[in-house]
Amino acid sequence: MSNKTISQLEKKDLLKLIDIYAKNWLAMDGVWFQSIEKKFGMDEAVEHDQNAWKDFTVIEAKRIKVFLNLPEKAGIDGLKKALAFRMYANINEDEIIIEDNVLIYKTLDCRVQNARKRKGMEFHPCKSVGIIEYSYFAKTIDDRFACEALSCYPEITDDTCNCSWKFTLQVDQ
Known part of the structure; x- marks a missing residue:
């Protein structure tokens, strides 16, 4: 580790720092998005968000996959483990449901x-971005995954969560 100050922290302080870093990461994501949104509008901001997530989510998934030492075909268990190590896992309350070759991932509190909402802004229409983000993340963990949005703004079909995603592991019959 190159930061000697951080390497000397106790576990409880490291955990607090992870929380701070995760919130900072999300703040940066929001700040650049809102900058484009204010100047060029929501459609332009979403287009750039999609482009950014297409690349970022693969980087994030690859690093997590190496960190967890997951095999090339990590399957349902590998995806479940990897989702728990995303930056979002430190920020949002989530739930994972597994049944056979399907994993349902819900963000309960986004x-x-x-x-x-607190700022009186229009909700982020994140479905199109989420399809890219979650599909690319899952396929990087295991290229046999198909991903679909079950409920995500602006198309909320499940009022028990902010969004819900279905990952199906397509295995040879």
């Missing part, structure tokens, strides 16, 4: 939408 920090992004909460912040936009």
